[in-house]
Amino acid sequence: HVNFEQIRVEGKTGGSLDETELVNGLVIDKDIAHPQMPKVTKDAKVCILTCPFEPPKPKTKHKLNISSAEDYQKLYTQEQEYFIDMVKRVKDSGATVVICQWGFDDEANHLLLQNGLVAVRWVGGIEIEHLAMATGARIVPRFEELSADKLGTAGIVREISFGTGKKERMLVLEDCANHNAITILVRGGNQMIVEEAKRSLHDAMCVVRNLIKDSRVVYGGGSAEIACSLAIREAADETAGVDQYAIRAFAQALEDIPMALAENCGLSPMEEVANLKAKQVAQNSSVIGLSVDGGAADMKEVGVFETLIGKQQQFQLASQVVKMILKIDDVISGGQYQ
Numbered sequence: 102h103v104n105f106e107q108i109r110v111e112g113k114t115g116g117s118l119d120e121t122e123l124v125n126g127l128v129i130d131k132d133i134a135h136p137q138m139p140k141v142t143k144d145a146k147v148c149i150l151t152c153p154f155e156p157p158k159p160k161t162k163h164k165l166n167i168s169s170a171e172d173y174q175k176l177y178t179q180e181q182e183y184f185i186d187m188v189k190r191v192k193d194s195g196a197t198v199v200i201c202q203w204g205f206d207d208e209a210n211h212l213l214l215q216n217g218l219v220a221v222r223w224v225g226g227i228e229i230e231h232l233a234m235a236t237g238a239r240i241v242p243r244f245e246e247l248s249a250d251k252l253g254t255a256g257i258v259r260e261i262s263f264g265t266g267k268k269e270r271m272l273v274l275e276d277c278a279n280h281n282a283i284t285i286l287v288r289g290g291n292q293m294i295v296e297e298a299k300r301s302l303h304d305a306m307c308v309v310r311n312l313i314k315d316s317r318v319v320y321g322g323g324s325a326e327i328a329c330s331l332a333i334r335e336a337a338d339e340t341a342g343v344d345q346y347a348i349r350a351f352a353q354a355l356e357d358i359p360m361a362l363a364e365n366c367g368l369s370p371m372e373e374v375a376n377l378k379a380k381q382v383a384q385n386s387s388v389i390g391l392s393v394d395g396g397a398a399d400m401k402e403v404g405v406f407e408t409l410i411g412k413q414q415q416f417q418l419a420s421q422v423v424k425m426i427l428k429i430d431d432v433i434s435g436g437q438y439q
Contacts, residue, residue, distance in 0.1 A: 103310040109231055109284040110302055112295035113271065115263050116288030121298065126255065126277050127235050128284040129228050132270035133260050134220040135210050140260045142219050147236045147253040147274070148196035149229060152243055154205030154213075156183040181208070188212045190244045194251075198258050200224050200232060219258065221272060235274065235282035254278045311408040319412050320400035322390025323359025327377050330355040354419075362391050373397075 111128045133140065156179075167173050188209070191199055199213065199220045213220045224232070233240050236253025256276025263269040271286075285302060289295035312318075319325040330352040337348035356374055363373035373391060380389050380397050390405065392398035400406065 103306075103313055104281070105306070105310075106231075107234065107279070107282045108306065109282070110287060110299050111271075111284055112287040112289065112292075112299055113263060113269070114289055114292055114295055115269060116290075118287075118289055118294065118298060120288040122286050124273060124275065124284040124286055125280070126273065126275035126284065127231060127282060128286050129221075129224065129232070129272045129274075131221050131224055131228075131272050133272070134205075134222050135214045138214055138219045142198055142258045143256070145198045145219075145255045145258040145274075146196050147198045147200060147232070147238050147255055147258070148191055148194060148247065148251075149200050149233055149236075149238045149240050149253065150244075150247075151202045151229065151240055153203035154184065154187055154201065154209035156180050184209050184212050187244050188216055188218070190247050191218060192216050194247050195249045196247075196252055198255070200229070202226065202229055231282070232274070235277040235279050237278035308408060308411070311410040315408070315410050317409040318406040319409055320388045320390060321405040321407050322392065322398070322400045322403070323362050323374075323377065324381075324388050324390030324400045325407075325412060326355045326358045327374070327381055327390070328387035331378065331381060359391055366391070366393065366395060368395055 109127060111130065113130070165176075167176065191213075197217075197219065199218050201220065201222045202224055204222045205213075205220075210220065229240060232238065233253065236255050238253025239251035241247050241251055254277070255274040258272070258274050261271055261273055263271070287295050287298045287302070289298055333348055333352035333355070337345045337352065340348055359374050359377060360370040363370040368391075373396075377389060377391060377397050381387060386399070388399055388401045389397050390400040392403060
């Protein structure tokens with residue numbers, strides 16, 4: 102079983118593809134809230150909060166009149182007590198790193214710094230879930246519910262910098278409680294390159310997942326399609342009635358893939374497919390396919406193959422689409438009623 106939720110792919114522009122790296126933990130596109138907070142924290146106890154560091158607000162419309170400096174001082178003192186109580190609860194739980202889904206003002210930020218806590222704010226919901234999964238922390242919705250058993254662990258929490266002037270920053274959590282949680286940090290010159298690399302990585306991971314689920318493979322270069330086409334044509338010859346025409350049409354449709362491969366290589370599609378079919382029949386081998394250099398080759402020796410699951414899905418999906426189209430009684434063309 103492969104759980105893609107534990108594999109996070111994060112992209113950052115400003116570098117080359119060669120700088121792409123695998124991080125044994127999580128990488129989040131956020132920075133530490135205060136510039137004076139430590140950039141590296143070892144053996145971190147991680148606290149994940151979905152409640153904001155701010156005083157409670159009434160749910161209804163309200164208006165507060167302050168008529169004197171003493172009233173303002175009382176209000177300020179009350180607000181300070183809220184902040185002090187919140188930070189004290191976090192400190193008493195044993196947390197050393199605070200990750201908050203919402204923001205907090207400079208007052209709370211300063212109090213966290215004074216208490217030796219490292220804080221990160223405005224962390225998104227999906228990232229919060231990944232953090233909880235990786236560190237083993239429980240997501241805490243209220244300060245009153247915060248306790249030591251709801252904290253997660255990480256071997257090291259550090260902030261890394263990129264680019265000229267080191268203005269681009271990201272947060273890295275390594276050696277987390279869940280060792281299966283990893284991040285691939287993709288670098289690229291611009292956003293388009295980064296996104297393309299992320300898509301390619303996802304495709305590659307899907308292939309590996311298919312091999313883990315079922316290790317059987319078929320050989321590529323159009324060899325599997327040609328072999329299936331030949332076998333289906335033999336079955337059509339043994340079938341009586343009009344069904345044989347449908348079976349032959351299916352066999353012919355399978356040959357479209359090696360024909361497309363030949364055309365992409367700049368070769369003559371008809372000649373190459375006919376050559377492949379003749380060689381497979383003559384040598385009684387189902388692994389002869391179209392080589393990149395042109396001409397027929399043994400795909401087993403060349404090392405071109407794909408997963409059996411992927412090939413089965415291709416054939417099944419194509420067949421289902423055709424069946425769906427055949428069920429339609431009539432096709433209305435665009436300009437029919439104009």
